[in-house]
Amino acid sequence: MIAPPESFARVNGTDPEPYPNATTNACKLCTPLGACLAFRGVRGAIPFLHGSQGCATYIRRYVISHFREPMDIAASNFSESSAVFGGGLNVRIGLENVIRQYKPELVGLATTCLSETIGEDLAGHLQDFHGGHPGGVDGAPVPPIVPVSCASYRGTHAKGFHDTVRALVDTLCPGAASSSTGSAGILPADDAPASPNGTRAPRPRSPKDAAAPPPPVALFPGMLSPADLRELKRIAAAFALPVTLLPDYSDTLDGPSWADYEKLPSGGTPVEAIRALARAQASVEFGRVLARAPVTAATVLARRHGVLPCRLGLPIGLRETDRFIEHLAALAGREAPAEIARERGRLIDSWVDGHKYVFEKRAIVYGEEDLVVGLASLLAEFGVTPVLCASGGRSGHLADALRAAVPELDERTVIREGADFAGIADQAAALQPDFFIGSSKGYSLARRLNVPLVRCGFPVHDRIGGQRILHVGYAGAQSLFDRIVNTLLDRKQAGSPVGYAYL
C-alpha cells in the first residue's frame, strides 16, 4: 500500500502528489549529480555545469567521497552580473578553457537550477560557440558538446542520470530529419509509446550482414556501481555478444593507480561507439520505473532508428537476473554458458544453506526507485520481508513497479515515494526492522535504532570500496546474500552472552 501522506501541514493543497513543506535529511540528490556521473561514463568526456561554481565543487566532493577517484567538473562560474545579464559569455570562455586544458573528446553541458531559472538559451549559446570556433580552440578541435537540462527543482539525481543518457543518444544518434552531429540537440517532444517489458527477438539481420560482425547491443544499465558494469560486460562476453554499455564508468570511476597524471581518466564508452548505436541490433534498458517514462535513450533509438528496445528491471536477485539472461540468450541465439548456469546453481545452493537465518526477517529498503525495486525483489526471493520500500524519487510508478517485480509483496510492505529520512524515521521504529539496506545516508537512523545497515547503492562514504559493491547478476545476488546473512549472524553473535565461535 502507498503510505498515507506525511502528517505535515501542506500549502500545496489539492496537489495529488503533495510535497511536504520541509524535507529533512533527503533520500535523494540533485539532478546535475546524476548528469555528471553519466557523462563520466563517456571516454574523454568532461562534465561542465552551467551555473555557480559551488554546484560543481559540491558534486565533485560528493562523488569523490564514494568512488575515491578524481572527478573534475568544469563550471561556467556564474557571478552576480551573469545571473542578471545572462551567462553566454561565461559559457563561451568556460568551454574555451576546458577544451584548451583537457582536450576532451566530449563536453557534457548540464544546466543547473540557476541557469534554468533565468531561462538561459543553451541551444543559442552552443550555436554561437560552434559558429565562433570553426577552427577549434588553440588548435584543439571542438568536440561534440551534449546539452542536458538539469533543473534540480525537477526530479532527482536519478532523473539527471537518465536524462543525460538520453541526451547523449539524442545528440549523437540524430535521426534522418535532425541536423548533423554536435549541434545543440533539442529533446524530442513526441512521446513515443513505451515498449512493454518482456523478452523480444532480436532485429532480423539481412543475409548480406552475415559475414560482417554483428552490430552491438545497446545496454543502458542505469546508475550502477563500476563493479556492476564490469559484471555486465563479463556476462555479455560469456555469451560472446557484443555490447555497448552507456554509460560505462567502470574504469573512469574505479581505475588503477597511475604511472603519470591522466587529465581525464582512461576508459568509458567512446563517442564513436555511441554514434554507432544508431545501428545497434537491439537495446536493453534497465529500470522498471524508468520503463514507465515516455522518452528514454531506448525509446529514442527505437523511434529514430528502429532499434528494438527491451526494458527490464535492474538485474538484481535471481528472477530479474533470469530475465536478463534469457533475453541475452535470445539475442545471442544460444543457451546461457555453463559458467553462468553454474553461478546460478551456486547461488540457489547458498540460499538453501542460509535460508533459516533470513526467513521473515524485516528489512527497510531505500534508495533510487529502481534500486529499491531490485533490492526488494532480491530480499523477497529468500524470504525477507521488505517492511518499508522508500525512495526520494517521485515517479508515481514505484508501487506498480514493485508489485510487478515482487508478486509476493502484501500489505505488510509500506511503499513511499518522495520520502526523506525523517519520514522513514517516523515509521521505522514501529516497523521493527532487523536490518536496513541502502546507502550510508541511512546510518544515523540505523544506529539510533540499533539495527545493522547493509551498505549498497550510492553514496557509501563511511566505508572503503563503495565503487566495488556488486549488486547485479547471480554474482551480485550472491554477494548481497552473503553480506546480509553475515550481518545478521554477526549481530546475533555479538548480542549473545555465550559468544559461540561455531554457528
Next chain:
Amino acid sequence: MNAAQSIKILPARAASITVAGTGSAAPAPLACDRNSLAGSVTQRACAFCGSRVILYPIADALHLVHGPIGCAAYTWDIRGAQSSGSQLFRNSFSTDLQEMDVIYGGEKKLGAALRELIARHSPKAAFVYSTCIVGLIGDDVEAICKEVSAATGIPVIPVASEGFKGTKKTGYRAACDAVYRLIGTGDIGDLPPVSINLLGDFNIAGETWVIRDYFKRMGVHVVATLTGDGRVDAIRRCHGAKLNLVQCSGSMTSLAKMLEKDHGIPFRRVSFFGIEDMSAALYEVAAFFAPQDPGLPGRTQTVVREEIEKLMPELRRYREKLAGKKAAIYVGGAFKAFSLVRALRTLGMTTALVGTQTGDKDDYEMLRQMCDPGTVIVDDSNPLELAKFCLEKDVDLFIGGVKERPIAYKLGIGFCDHNHERKEALAGYVGMLNFAREVYASVMSPVWQYTPRRAQRHAPRHHEEAAA
C-alpha cells in the same frame, strides 16, 4: 611527453602563480581575490558553502536551506564539527523547492516549513540560507523570517548566501552579518574581566574543547566559541568578552571588526595549528590580560611547557623519519597555510607547493617571504595545475581536502586531510601530534612502492636487466 610537461597553464591563470625567492627585489603582486576563471575547474566553492561552513556548528539552531534539494543534501552531516549537547545541527533541512514553487514563489512554503520545523524541534534560533534561485524568483525571505520570528518567539535570521554572489569569502561575510544579529541580546552582567571569545574555530573533532582546556588552565574565561560547539545563548553574550581571538582569519575577521567597532572589543588574529602558532596565540592572550592578571603569563608558560613536554618525545621520532620530505599544501585560507608551512618545518619537512582558495595580496607576500626559495605559490588553483606542480616538485605529501585527495593518491603521493570533513583533531598541541602521526602514517606507508609511478623509480631497469 609526460603530464608535467603537457599540462599547460591557462594564459589567464599565469598571473596567479609565482615562485618564492626568485629574481626581482619587488616582484609583481600575485593576482588573487578575484572571480574564478570560467572552465578552469576551480577548487573553490560558492557563497552558500561559505555561509554554511561558518554557521553549521551552531548546534541548537535550526539551519534551513531555502532552495532545491542539492545544497542541503550535499551538506548533510559530512563535517567533523562536534557538539557537547544538541545534535540538531547535524540534520539537513530544506524547502526542497519544486517547479511550481519556482514559478509561483517559495514564500508560503518557506513560512510553513519554518513553522513546522520550529514546532517539531524547538530550536533556540533559526537560520534561513538563500540559495541561487531564491533571489531570482523574488522571495522576500527577510519578511517571512520576521513574520515567523514574531509568531514563534525565536530569532529567525536570513542568510544572504545565494551561491552566485561570490566565493566562500562572500558567504563568510553573509554568515557574520547573520550571526551578528544575535550578538548583544544576552545578559553579560556575570562575566569576569579576563574573558575572551574564540572566533573561527569550528570544533572539528573536538578541537574547541582542546583549546578551551588550555584557557581554563590559564584562568581565562571563554564566553563563546564561534561557532564550534556553538550555542545561541552563548553567542548572544559574546559582546561581553574583553578580547576576540580570530582563528581561521578569512572566515570571521569581519565579525571581529563589527565587535570592535560597536562594542570596543579588540581582536587578535591567531592560529591554533602547530606548536609555534598555538603557543603564540596563548602568549598573545597572556600579554593582553597581564595588566589585570599579573600571574597569567606565568601560568601560560606552565601550560605551554607541560603540553610541549608531553608531545616532544613522540614528535622527535617522526621527525627523524620525515626529515627532508617535501610537501604540497592547498587549503582554503592563508592563515592555515602559514601554520602548515611552520608545522611541516617542525617535522623537518619542506614545502614545495603552497596555495589557497581565498588568500589576498598580503597573504601571498607573507608566503613568499616565509617559504624556501623555489616554492611554488598559487591562488585559486585547479586539479591540473596542482598535479603538474606535484609532479615537477616530486612531493611526498599533499595536505588538502577531499577534492585534492585523488590527485595525490593517483600519483602515489601521501595525503593529509586538513579540511572541515576530517574527523581528526589537528589543532592545539595534541593536534600537532595527531598531524605528525597522520603525516607519518601516510608518507612512510609501504604501499607507495607498489604504485606505478613510484615503482618505476625503485626498479627502473627491471626489464632491461632481464633482457641483458
